[in-house]
Amino acid sequence: MIGHKIPTVYERSVFGRCGVALPARDVPEASLSAVELRTDCGLPELSQLDVARHYLLLSQRNFGVDSGFYPLGSCTMKFNPKINEQIARLPGFAESHPLQDPETVQGNLALMFELQQWLAEIGGFASVSLQPAAGAQGEFTGLLMMRAYYRECGDLKRTRILIPDSAHGTNPASTTMAGFTAVELPSDARGNVDLEAVRVACDDTVAGIMITNPNTLGLFEEHIGEVVRLVHACGGLVYGDGANMNALAGIARPGDLGFDVMHYNLHKTFSTPHGGGGPGSGPVGVSARLKEFLPGPVVEYMRDTDGARYVLAMPAKSIGQVSTFYGNFGMLVRAYAYIRQHGADGLRENSEHAVLNANYLRVKLRDTFAVPFDRTNMHEFVCRGAIDGTGVRALDVSKRLLDYGIHPPTNYFPLIVSEALMIEPTETEAKPTLDAFIEAMQAIAKEAANDPALVKGAPHETPVKRLDEVKAARELILCDRVKAAND
Amino acid sequence: MIGHKIPTVYERSVFGRCGVALPARDVPEASLSAVELRTDCGLPELSQLDVARHYLLLSQRNFGVDSGFYPLGSCTMKFNPKINEQIARLPGFAESHPLQDPETVQGNLALMFELQQWLAEIGGFASVSLQPAAGAQGEFTGLLMMRAYYRECGDLKRTRILIPDSAHGTNPASTTMAGFTAVELPSDARGNVDLEAVRVACDDTVAGIMITNPNTLGLFEEHIGEVVRLVHACGGLVYGDGANMNALAGIARPGDLGFDVMHYNLHKTFSTPHGGGGPGSGPVGVSARLKEFLPGPVVEYMRDTDGARYVLAMPAKSIGQVSTFYGNFGMLVRAYAYIRQHGADGLRENSEHAVLNANYLRVKLRDTFAVPFDRTNMHEFVCRGAIDGTGVRALDVSKRLLDYGIHPPTNYFPLIVSEALMIEPTETEAKPTLDAFIEAMQAIAKEAANDPALVKGAPHETPVKRLDEVKAARELILCDRVKAAND
Amino acid sequence: MSYVPHTEKERGEMLAAIGVARMEDLFADIPTQVRFPALKLPSAASELEIMCEMQVLAARNFAVDPALSFLGAGTYHHFRPALVDYVLARGEFSTSYTQYQAEVSQGMLQALFEYQSMICRLTDMEVGNASHYDGATALAEATLLALNVAAGKRNKIVLSPAVHPQYRAVVRTYLRGTHAATIAGDEDGAADLEQLKRLLDQNTAALVIQNPNFFGQCEPIEGLADAVHRAGALLIVLTDPISLGLFRPPGAYGADVVVADGQCLGIPPSFGGPHLGIFAARMAQVRRLSGHLVGETVDANGRRGYVLTLATREQHIRRARATSNICTNSALCALAAATYLSTMGKRGLKQVAELCFHKSHYAAVKIGKLKGFEINPQAPTKPFFKEFVVRLPATVGEFNAHLRKQHGIIGGYDLGRDDPHLKDCMLVAVTEVNTRASIDRLVAALGEVAK
Amino acid sequence: MSYVPHTEKERGEMLAAIGVARMEDLFADIPTQVRFPALKLPSAASELEIMCEMQVLAARNFAVDPALSFLGAGTYHHFRPALVDYVLARGEFSTSYTQYQAEVSQGMLQALFEYQSMICRLTDMEVGNASHYDGATALAEATLLALNVAAGKRNKIVLSPAVHPQYRAVVRTYLRGTHAATIAGDEDGAADLEQLKRLLDQNTAALVIQNPNFFGQCEPIEGLADAVHRAGALLIVLTDPISLGLFRPPGAYGADVVVADGQCLGIPPSFGGPHLGIFAARMAQVRRLSGHLVGETVDANGRRGYVLTLATREQHIRRARATSNICTNSALCALAAATYLSTMGKRGLKQVAELCFHKSHYAAVKIGKLKGFEINPQAPTKPFFKEFVVRLPATVGEFNAHLRKQHGIIGGYDLGRDDPHLKDCMLVAVTEVNTRASIDRLVAALGEVAK
Numbered sequence A, B: 001m002i003g004h005k006i007p008t009v010y011e012r013s014v015f016g017r018c019g020v021a022l023p024a025r026d027v028p029e030a031s032l033s034a035v036e037l038r039t040d041c042g043l044p045e046l047s048q049l050d051v052a053r054h055y056l057l058l059s060q061r062n063f064g065v066d067s068g069f070y071p072l073g074s075c076t077m078k079f080n081p082k083i084n085e086q087i088a089r090l091p092g093f094a095e096s097h098p099l100q101d102p103e104t105v106q107g108n109l110a111l112m113f114e115l116q117q118w119l120a121e122i123g124g125f126a127s128v129s130l131q132p133a134a135g136a137q138g139e140f141t142g143l144l145m146m147r148a149y150y151r152e153c154g155d156l157k158r159t160r161i162l163i164p165d166s167a168h169g170t171n172p173a174s175t176t177m178a179g180f181t182a183v184e185l186p187s188d189a190r191g192n193v194d195l196e197a198v199r200v201a202c203d204d205t206v207a208g209i210m211i212t213n214p215n216t217l218g219l220f221e222e223h224i225g226e227v228v229r230l231v232h233a234c235g236g237l238v239y240g241d242g243a244n245m246n247a248l249a250g251i252a253r254p255g256d257l258g259f260d261v262m263h264y265n266l267h268k269t270f271s272t273p274h275g276g277g278g279p280g281s282g283p284v285g286v287s288a289r290l291k292e293f294l295p296g297p298v299v300e301y302m303r304d305t306d307g308a309r310y311v312l313a314m315p316a317k318s319i320g321q322v323s324t325f326y327g328n329f330g331m332l333v334r335a336y337a338y339i340r341q342h343g344a345d346g347l348r349e350n351s352e353h354a355v356l357n358a359n360y361l362r363v364k365l366r367d368t369f370a371v372p373f374d375r376t377n378m379h380e381f382v383c384r385g386a387i388d389g390t391g392v393r394a395l396d397v398s399k400r401l402l403d404y405g406i407h408p409p410t411n412y413f414p415l416i417v418s419e420a421l422m423i424e425p426t427e428t429e430a431k432p433t434l435d436a437f438i439e440a441m442q443a444i445a446k447e448a449a450n451d452p453a454l455v456k457g458a459p460h461e462t463p464v465k466r467l468d469e470v471k472a473a474r475e476l477i478l479c480d481r482v483k484a485a486n487d
Numbered sequence C, D: 001m002s003y004v005p006h007t008e009k010e011r012g013e014m015l016a017a018i019g020v021a022r023m024e025d026l027f028a029d030i031p032t033q034v035r036f037p038a039l040k041l042p043s044a045a046s047e048l049e050i051m052c053e054m055q056v057l058a059a060r061n062f063a064v065d066p067a068l069s070f071l072g073a074g075t076y077h078h079f080r081p082a083l084v085d086y087v088l089a090r091g092e093f094s095t096s097y098t099q100y101q102a103e104v105s106q107g108m109l110q111a112l113f114e115y116q117s118m119i120c121r122l123t124d125m126e127v128g129n130a131s132h133y134d135g136a137t138a139l140a141e142a143t144l145l146a147l148n149v150a151a152g153k154r155n156k157i158v159l160s161p162a163v164h165p166q167y168r169a170v171v172r173t174y175l176r177g178t179h180a181a182t183i184a185g186d187e188d189g190a191a192d193l194e195q196l197k198r199l200l201d202q203n204t205a206a207l208v209i210q211n212p213n214f215f216g217q218c219e220p221i222e223g224l225a226d227a228v229h230r231a232g233a234l235l236i237v238l239t240d241p242i243s244l245g246l247f248r249p250p251g252a253y254g255a256d257v258v259v260a261d262g263q264c265l266g267i268p269p270s271f272g273g274p275h276l277g278i279f280a281a282r283m284a285q286v287r288r289l290s291g292h293l294v295g296e297t298v299d300a301n302g303r304r305g306y307v308l309t310l311a312t313r314e315q316h317i318r319r320a321r322a323t324s325n326i327c328t329n330s331a332l333c334a335l336a337a338a339t340y341l342s343t344m345g346k347r348g349l350k351q352v353a354e355l356c357f358h359k360s361h362y363a364a365v366k367i368g369k370l371k372g373f374e375i376n377p378q379a380p381t382k383p384f385f386k387e388f389v390v391r392l393p394a395t396v397g398e399f400n401a402h403l404r405k406q407h408g409i410i411g412g413y414d415l416g417r418d419d420p421h422l423k424d425c426m427l428v429a430v431t432e433v434n435t436r437a438s439i440d441r442l443v444a445a446l447g448e449v450a451k
């Protein structure tokens, strides 16, 4: 369309326009004289039709899983079942208020109780709290529990958390927030955390290790048993970053591997939609010794003279609450429905096919895009996205993929692979989609050789071309400067 | 995107793929030996993700009111309130079965009863049946009632229906279907039906006139009183095509003008969404003398020893049913909600602003695009879309509008204006949108003068360019010829 | 709540541009005595209020639990994948109209083209239109097509009495505008096809059967098409699209026109509408079809695209000589059906059909064992698909009242509504949404009343 | 139901390409003793079954009628325009993730930029982030920001006891990772601002107030910011966004950080989440903000566009030295709020605020007239917005049980949950969804119990 730019809501605003009618006041007017009023709350003024069109047009400029292949490594962009959206909107769930008498929300509590049990079963943990709102908050929560655990033990010198260099940024960030010091561990030549480095680091100042398994290279840690043993032996705890649990559900239980605490990303493994960045949900599971430190309230099943029922309870030594109420309940509903639809076999089938798809891509692409740690991977793998001798970088390849209608993989992460492209196809993609991706990647590699400018100038077919990030960071226009007409 | 074409569901189909799971059979197997089975029902095989993506991508290649300005004359493409969509989906309505005991659907019947009353009140009629599924079916229904009325009167020679030459194609088509002969009447210089022609045509073979008022030029028939008098005087009946009732609701009642029968287009006047072509709803209203001929069942309110309740009843001399049950109930729900939201004042406000918008466009555009009947119009007006001396036709202007992100007006209708563009902005469009349309039209007129090829080659910015309609009609590919893989 | 966006200022500017002083001045053409009537309507409600009010209204209906409903008779509670409503909610589809401007309507055009394709394959026919209002009007249009083929030389439609009674009523209404009439065998519903065949003559434009018929039974269609064609008539078959997941399709046994109601394909019952009229035929009739047809073509650059085609059949071109008056159709319901069919796919639809078959047979066997109950009394040996007739030891009314009030069950259709002789006969529908437990509940509840 | 699409054939081809014989071979790295656990989970349910099951579960909750609910305390039943869910249902939004690829994320980026803009104007602040998890975590992050500003030199957060108790709890949890602690005046909730001001010292990083406070009352904020700034601390204000349709915004009275829970802006209560953490601050703090920030820029052709900016603050760049660990946020809820705010607009939000004000005052006056009831016993003269405290003649528990069981009313919040001294005090919320009739019903029902 000519006139390409979509005006902002402020640019669309017209003084005096109104999009909505409210019920007429059916009570007497109360005096407002005791409060300080404002004359203009600063909102734009649009008709409902303006608003509907605005967001419809905006949405068409946004790429989701439902728009096409979205192999964004570490993020598990798989199909989000539509039935779960309908379920979460059932008024019985959506209209329930968090502070209602528990007697009136037994349906919600039953759901949460079951989900706690199921997650514990899937991860091999003794107990689960559904409070954290996302993976990062789950990490922070888990670390605070570790901290509380050592305080409880009277062991105050454990201030260090070991973190492999392949870890996600939230791991060290959470570590700092929880008052610990992050210690980076190198990776070995096969993409594992370096066992010798673990051995050296383990001492009585170590509160624990934060480990992602499969790690962010998509590789199962080959020495995981030994790593856990070493950390435990020095008195530390093992925190599992469960972001990659979608490769393990039904395949192996972190609890069985000796993990003490782990967060789940329900928005990854259990397919609650990513929502353009959130909301997600990051429950934490723990082994028996950390159970009483869980954030609460958690749901318990109770049977006494008043009969059997679900109740909200605070674990005895709880670190407290990390969200206002019980976590992102609406996401819990979706995850519950998802697990219930899959059963044990379905979850294993998911993991297996996530792994199948990722390995298929690896073997098909490795001749064109080098895979530094080229061994059987789990649900994702990392290759080098730069094309030697052409000046084409991973970023360029990514941008060119946009022209093929494909969302690029994660770029430049993990940090230990230069020019990294981290590719996670997920299990809900069928072979023709993977083949189309392979073809696109190979075509781009050819383009890079024949016409590098084409790739470096990409994308060409998107509503905007490459954006000036430097200017954005320098000028910091974070707020629409348009004065609404007649403001 | 490269690879522009969206594959069909058959092209996406892969043998053995399955998008859905059904409950396992929980009863014994019955023998299928007595029935003739097929091995392949011919449907494609896709995953749910394939299906979700397919329709999402297709939708993005479709233009609706929510995509932008849609001044398609005669069709009333106004904002469709989203609340009405939620309401129609309430399980109490959506899950109710048409053959349930009336006792169990008193909510539905109450709604239908009220809507019958409201429509009668708005149109000035004695009674309304909600049965017809669309305007054209309403016409057919009305004509059958007229036919039945004359049979009842023993008057079998009335076989002719007078129809102005500006009428919509459904009018003569319905006339034929109802077993009448359509007689075309010319229009006069001011865009009215030619009064003299009416006078001449009126005799005892005339069953009635089908008249659209305001007519398809968007003009209120200046001699409507006299036309009605003439037709009545010769023993005929007056059928009103209510497609343009959105200009009259709250402004004038066709019943008060002497109309005997009229259909309403709920999908126009009362904003039930057009759905890509349907479903709509075309209730008919009648004056007292036709009341007993209405199609049924209709809803009546009844109070007897069993108490007060709503019942379904067949009018005494009913022409029968025109749809399986009670018409398009889901559309009735939306129309009910719409009328209830507006009230009398809101409906009048709608009509007023529909007329205001259309007149504003007329006066702003008439210097560029000639308006053959240039007088105060109602909710729409017709101009000539050809640009003299450039070879640019109304069709070209329309196609060029697509490049401006605007849906073109109705083309080449009414037939009495050559190169017609029939422009209906509706009341839900704000002045900035109208001004943008005016600007676009003027810009196109300039382009036509400076660079006619640009306009004649339009559209340029759509997913496909002008399509070969001749080839389509010649080759008649009406069915996907792709054999699904491994079929 | 009005959705008029105009501000006072804009209104003023626009009136000024037009050159009138007040809004009222725009309505000078309207005779003063009728101008600005005071309509007696309830006063306006806000969105919040209307939602509350409509919830109250909806709650005045009995809350149907589909698993406990055994009422069918042409409208069914079937499983509807959530994906269907996800697609229908797309504003680009739902707020668009007929695809007059193909370049910005490729989405709906392709979807409708695919719908036509899936309907053709499902019915085994050569061409399908882009939808009719509902099953009954599709059937009525099919009879008009048959009369049209006969070009005025035949005026008899042989209409099986085992066709849905409401559909027969609609056909009769549509024929009011013609010189033709319907003829049926034995109106009490017992007519068999042999009897109907005997009614075929050179005055017959078409034979209409429903298969599975209104009573749920599969008709013995062997040789039927031959007999019809020998008489120079068309065979019109009204069918249940779900049954085609499993059964031999009408195209395969010689139907000339196949019609159906598509509500079962992902569309809620919605108290009877909007539903979907499915219409498929032979290419020989393509120029006599009613309704929109989408055809494949190419654009100016040779790229594949779709357009509405053969518009010369339609009212906006052909006017009084059009094949039909239809304009607005049921496109969004066709889109629902297309989404449903592509989601269910080959295997899914077959499974649904199988579940309907096995569950209805389970129910029939169980009910048949109750003392005083008889299954399909008039045709005990005919195979059936998802519905069957139960002769009860008392009236259907009595049974259904008990089922509902004591058990929350919606019982079957009261065949006495159409034929007083059958007031102890109930048409019971069982689909994949009825669980074994709910069937068992029905059986137990029926047994209770009998006592 | 698994959504895995693979056919047997494809699986075979893929395994062959990889060079393994069986699926199991892909898992050789996993220690055999833990490989393939037999998980004890209920067996898989189809879409049809799961929907039925979830409906049953939802129906185990009391069916709340929002008009008859007077429970607020931070989570409210407000009117939600249907347009909001229309927008959220768009798959392009809901199935996307963080906007790492700006060129195909302009939709969400622009929507979030506009969200930031509307939040800034509503709060009268200079910069807002693109969302936090919820109000409590936004508040907790605000206190961390204040500690960060103080660069380790201040470790006291003065936290008004009139801040929502659960929010205070979350702040305390977040501070467990720091050397700082919260300090409050009189923990029984009676503390006034004067008392809090006296707690400010050179060790204080921030003063946190809620306005309107947890008890619904408007705080006397005159001169407060000055006092806080004189102490070298930041003023953090937790507010109710709806109140800002009418009341003087925190930016105007000197707040340095404004946080809020945005659930009231078009998001359902959903048993407490997902909600929306609103976070706005001064430009001076922009590099210390947590969460995503969307900035305006231009593309290679000079066209306006949007990108995530100042990523150097965030965990994925700055890692252990990031301003926060937040990654996944609450973007879709921010989109809901943006849709809500642009639909309601200037006038709509004001009207909502006015309705809340007048209706809650109507309720308070009516309840206050009942014998034995007292309104806002601890601060009878403080103005309030949409909530107020009622001292009852018996415990809240007794009252609420009666309201619910006899009248289907959800009564107010039991303040005794946080403070045993207040177990006869109920916090009553009244919004635009409560009609006069429903308020009158509440009043009558309260009067009944009292008898």
Ligand SMILES: Cc1ncc(COP(=O)(O)O)c(C=O)c1O
Binding pocket: A074, A075, A134, A135, A136, A137, A168, A170, A171, A212, A216, A241, A243, A244, A265, A280, A281, A282, D326, D327, D328
């Ligand atoms: C490996 C890993 N860890 C942690 C996280 C943080 O999880 P969240 O985004 O849910 O906070 C992510 C998110 O992308 C991740 O990929």
Ligand SMILES: Cc1ncc(COP(=O)(O)O)c(C=O)c1O
Binding pocket: B074, B075, B134, B135, B136, B137, B168, B170, B171, B212, B216, B241, B243, B244, B265, B280, B281, B282, C326, C327, C328
């Ligand atoms: C003037 C007029 N009459 C009749 C009709 C037919 O109505 P429907 O499409 O609802 O069948 C239309 C539809 O566009 C129309 O514009």
